[in-house]
Amino acid sequence: xxQQDPKRIEKKxxxxxxxxxxxxxxxxxxxxxxxxxAVEVLKRLHPHTGRAHVVGxxxxxxxxxxxxxxxxxxxxxxxxxxxxxxxxxxxxxxxxGAILGDRIRMQKHAVDPGVFIRSMATRxxxxxxCRAAVDAVAVLDAMGRDVILVETVxxxxxxxxxxxxxxxxxxxxxxxLGDEIQAIKSGILxxxxxxxxxxxxxxxxxxxxxxxxxxxxxxxxDDRPRISIVKTVATKSKGIDELADAIKEHSSLLRKTNEGFxxxxxxxxxxxxxxxxxxxxxRASAELKxxxxxxAFAKRIAEKETDPYxxxxxxxxxxxxxxxxxxx
Amino acid sequence: xxQQDPKRIEKKxxxxxxxxxxxxxxxxxxxxxxxxxAVEVLKRLHPHTGRAHVVGxxxxxxxxxxxxxxxxxxxxxxxxxxxxxxxxxxxxxxxxGAILGDRIRMQKHAVDPGVFIRSMATRxxxxxxCRAAVDAVAVLDAMGRDVILVETVxxxxxxxxxxxxxxxxxxxxxxxLGDEIQAIKSGILxxxxxxxxxxxxxxxxxxxxxxxxxxxxxxxxDDRPRISIVKTVATKSKGIDELADAIKEHSSLLRKTNEGFxxxxxxxxxxxxxxxxxxxxxRASAELKxxxxxxAFAKRIAEKETDPYxxxxxxxxxxxxxxxxxxx
Numbered sequence: 001x002x003q004q005d006p007k008r009i010e011k012k013x014x015x016x017x018x019x020x021x022x023x024x025x026x027x028x029x030x031x032x033x034x035x036x037x038a039v040e041v042l043k044r045l046h047p048h049t050g051r052a053h054v055v056g057x058x059x060x061x062x063x064x065x066x067x068x069x070x071x072x073x074x075x076x077x078x079x080x081x082x083x084x085x086x087x088x089x090x091x092x093x094x095x096x097g098a099i100l101g102d103r104i105r106m107q108k109h110a111v112d113p114g115v116f117i118r119s120m121a122t123r124x125x126x127x128x129x130c131r132a133a134v135d136a137v138a139v140l141d142a143m144g145r146d147v148i149l150v151e152t153v154x155x156x157x158x159x160x161x162x163x164x165x166x167x168x169x170x171x172x173x174x175x176x177l178g179d180e181i182q183a184i185k186s187g188i189l190x191x192x193x194x195x196x197x198x199x200x201x202x203x204x205x206x207x208x209x210x211x212x213x214x215x216x217x218x219x220x221x222d223d224r225p226r227i228s229i230v231k232t233v234a235t236k237s238k239g240i241d242e243l244a245d246a247i248k249e250h251s252s253l254l255r256k257t258n259e260g261f262x263x264x265x266x267x268x269x270x271x272x273x274x275x276x277x278x279x280x281x282x283r284a285s286a287e288l289k290x291x292x293x294x295x296a297f298a299k300r301i302a303e304k305e306t307d308p309y310x311x312x313x314x315x316x317x318x319x320x321x322x323x324x325x326x327x328x
Numbered sequence: 329x330x331q332q333d334p335k336r337i338e339k340k341x342x343x344x345x346x347x348x349x350x351x352x353x354x355x356x357x358x359x360x361x362x363x364x365x366a367v368e369v370l371k372r373l374h375p376h377t378g379r380a381h382v383v384g385x386x387x388x389x390x391x392x393x394x395x396x397x398x399x400x401x402x403x404x405x406x407x408x409x410x411x412x413x414x415x416x417x418x419x420x421x422x423x424x425g426a427i428l429g430d431r432i433r434m435q436k437h438a439v440d441p442g443v444f445i446r447s448m449a450t451r452x453x454x455x456x457x458c459r460a461a462v463d464a465v466a467v468l469d470a471m472g473r474d475v476i477l478v479e480t481v482x483x484x485x486x487x488x489x490x491x492x493x494x495x496x497x498x499x500x501x502x503x504x505l506g507d508e509i510q511a512i513k514s515g516i517l518x519x520x521x522x523x524x525x526x527x528x529x530x531x532x533x534x535x536x537x538x539x540x541x542x543x544x545x546x547x548x549x550d551d552r553p554r555i556s557i558v559k560t561v562a563t564k565s566k567g568i569d570e571l572a573d574a575i576k577e578h579s580s581l582l583r584k585t586n587e588g589f590x591x592x593x594x595x596x597x598x599x600x601x602x603x604x605x606x607x608x609x610x611r612a613s614a615e616l617k618x619x620x621x622x623x624a625f626a627k628r629i630a631e632k633e634t635d636p637y638x639x640x641x642x643x644x645x646x647x648x649x650x651x652x653x654x655x656x
Contacts, residue, residue: 039637046635060388261630269626271636273609276622279640279652280608281601294604298597302589307374308599309367312607320648324607 004037012037013044019143021116028118028139032132034278042135045142050264052084052141053251056166057151058191063172064198067234069151073109074237075244076147084140085117086133088152088162116140131274133162134267161274163191165267167260168250170194170243173212176204192227194246200231200239225253284315332365340369345376347471349444356446356467360460362606370463373470378592380412380469381579384494385479386519391500392526395562397479401437402565403572404475412468413445414461416480416490444468459602461490462595489602491519493595495588496578498522498571501540504532520555522574528559528567553581612643 015023030038055072059065069085076083109115118136120129133150140148150166163169171192197208209229216227228246232239254260285294292299297311306314316324343351358366383400387393397413404411437443446464448457461478468476478494491497499520525536537557544555556574560567582588613622620627625643628634634642644652 043635043637046629047632050632060390062388265626265630268629268636269622272622272626272629272639275636275640276612276643277605277609279644280612280647281605283644283648283652284604284608294597294600298593298600301374301596301600302593304375304378307371308596308603309371311600312603315604316607316611319608320611324611 004040009037009040009044012041016041016045016139016143017048021113024116024139024143025118028132028136031135031139032120042138045139048142049138050141052137052145052148053168053247054137054141054148054150054166054267055247056163056169057149057172058163058169059172059196059198063174064234065151065172068170068172068196068198068232068240068243069149070109071232071234071237071240072149072244073115075240077109077112077114079244080114081146082114082144083116084137084143084145084148085115086136086140086148086150087117087119088129088133088150116143116145130161131271131278134165134271134274137267138271161270165263165270167254167263168193168247170196170247172196172198173208174199175202175208193225193250194243195227195229196239196243197229197231198234201233201236205231225250284319287319288315332368337365337368337372340365341372344369344373344467344471349441352444352467352471353446356460356464359463359467360448370466373467376470377466378469380465380473380476381496381575382465382469382476382478382494382595383575384491384497385477385500386491386497387500387524387526391502392562393479393500396498396500396524396526396560396568396571397477398437399560399562399565399568400477400572401443403568405437405440405442407572408442409474410442410472411444412465412471412473412476413443414464414468414476414478415445415447416449416457416461416478444471444473458489459599459606462493462599462602465493465595466599489598493591493598495582495591496521496575498524498575500524500526501536502527503530503536521553521578522571523555523557524567524571525557525559526562529561529564533559553578612647615647616643 012023012027016027027038027041031042057065057069057072066087069087073083073085109117118140120133120136133152137148137150150162152162169191171194173195175197195212197205197212209231212229216229228249230239230243230246232243234240254263288294288297291297297306297315300306301308301311313324340351340355344355355366355369359370385393385397385400394415397415401411401413437445446468448461448464461480465476465478478490480490497519499522501523503525523540525533525540537559540557544557556577558567558571558574560571562568582591616622616625619625625634625639629636629639641652
């Protein structure tokens with residue numbers, strides 16, 4: 001365990017509240033690695049969270065999410081709002097690094113102190129991406145950003161958890177090619193508060209809009225407000241003001257109903273569960289060091305000396321001092 | 329904990345080894361719910377696993393994965409091989425159910441006892457999809473299927489874990505539209521053993537193939553065999569025999585090198601870690617029942633009575649009887 005210095009913790013805490021980009025960047029990186037001191041800083045920051053409006057932006061690869069995020073940043077800056085961005089970059093399980101091509105475009109905002117962008121890459125299967133992403137949102141919230149954009153590709157479980165913990169969820173689709181059908185199939189339509197039909201200068205946009213409207217009619221639920229549809233051409237910043245308006249409108253709606261607190265609660269639950277899984281796994285891993293760690297157990301399973309269930313039952317019994325009875 | 333009957337466990341175990349579809353279907357469903365008796369059956373089945381060739385099939389939504397799977401099933405049946413399919417269906421976090429439109433096409437195989445198809449839906453964030461999917465693969469393996477196809481959309485963490493635990497990984501891409509670029513961006517290219525360019529009757533297929541070849545040249549790694557590229561039109565079963573050949577070739581390659589065992593080890597590790605996370609979370613959840621469960625803790629976090637880290641440290645201390653020091 002690394003040395004903790006109360007004075008340093010206090011200093012970092014102050015610097016985050018004062019909006020220091022450098023401290024925030026380091027803190028988020030240290031939280032990715034779950035460094036003990038960073039955790040102490042985050043604990044102290046917790047009471048300062050809850051002010052930012054968190055907007056999740058998702059959609060299939062190629063829909064133009066990053067361009068939409070980029071255009072939204074410019075829009076919010078025009079309105080003199082400060083912006084934080086947490087972009088979850090898919091990555092190779094081999095190289096372990098994020099592919100940040102898209103982010104280069106965003107670098108025009110890099111010199112603007114009102115914009116803070118952080119890319120996070122998928123990590124090993126000991127996980128923690130989801131937890132690290134929601135932690136980063138909390139830090140940007142505490143540093144006083146007005147709007148936090150969370151961008152993620154795909155419909156994986158962890159990413160769905162991150163996105164559904166946002167206040168407002170924007171799903172980006174493109175016209176034609178059955179993309180609207182794919183959106184439904186991948187279940188992202190149902191989590192949307194706002195649908196942005198991007199690349200709306202392409203042919204087929206009316207058809208896509210009509211299809212989406214029909215689907216919304218069919219799936220209409222009385223207990224949820226109607227999903228708004230906005231057409232954008234993000235590369236030309238077209239329709240971005242309408243998108244920002246739709247986000248603002250949804251934000252007001254949240255304040256008027258109980259849904260706002262429900263989403264805050266959901267984010268708290270995601271953070272709690274993800275952190276709990278990560279910590280317990282670390283604890284188990286440490287406990288098993290003398291036996292060669294989790295890897296040694298995996299080898300015993302692969303070689304059929306034991307099976308996964310018996311191995312896990314043994315590990316949990318060791319960890320808690322009580323037999324693990326499986327389904328409790 | 330449900331009642332366990334050793335005779336019933338023995339009976340189910342025998343029935344799986346005898347290839348009973350009905351017993352296998354029930355067992356997989358019970359494993360999704362982690363029923364104690366099903367777990368005991370799976371433990372006994374473990375020594376009978378490791379014979380099937382597990383093929384992971386992934387790619388962006390709309391690439392035609394399900395059609396490729398469908399055509400591959402027909403191809404393997406022609407070769408008189410038995411087939412198991414585990415299809416991970418993305419789903420809405422609201423409705424909780426899978427959208428199985430694609431599966432309807434596969435139903436022509438439903439009357440063929442040589443084909444067993446199981447669709448699994450994303451579950452709540454207490455998770456378990458990845459664990460349930462690898463368990464299902466183990467059951468189909470034990471029942472004696474020659475080939476097991478695991479199909480999944482997207483690039484989420486859990487799905488990457490499932491896919492990379494396969495022996496042979498097929499990534500399905502489509503020509504044009506920058507899909508090849510998207511494949512790289514989403515990191516799936518690097519996990520591929522075989523690239524299937526589907527819908528290869530579309531214009532732009534030569535360009536896509538050239539681009540992919542260039543990328544493979546650039547990213548060439550000495551320690552991994554060259555990724556094969558196969559062109560398919562799955563709807564017309566074109567190129568599917570070549571795809572099956574490429575899979576077979578990769579399978580022989582695995583047998584000749586240490587890579588085969590490395591992949592088996594990887595699957596064991598994924599199963600171990602996923603199960604460990606799930607069990608420990610259940611244990612924590614049960615332990616906290618008297619305080620209102622995890623939900624009550626989430627509420628306290630949302631209301632800022634505590635922060636996620638302090639809450640988790642308290643929970644783990646309670647669970648293990650030792651203080652949780654975070655980073656160990």
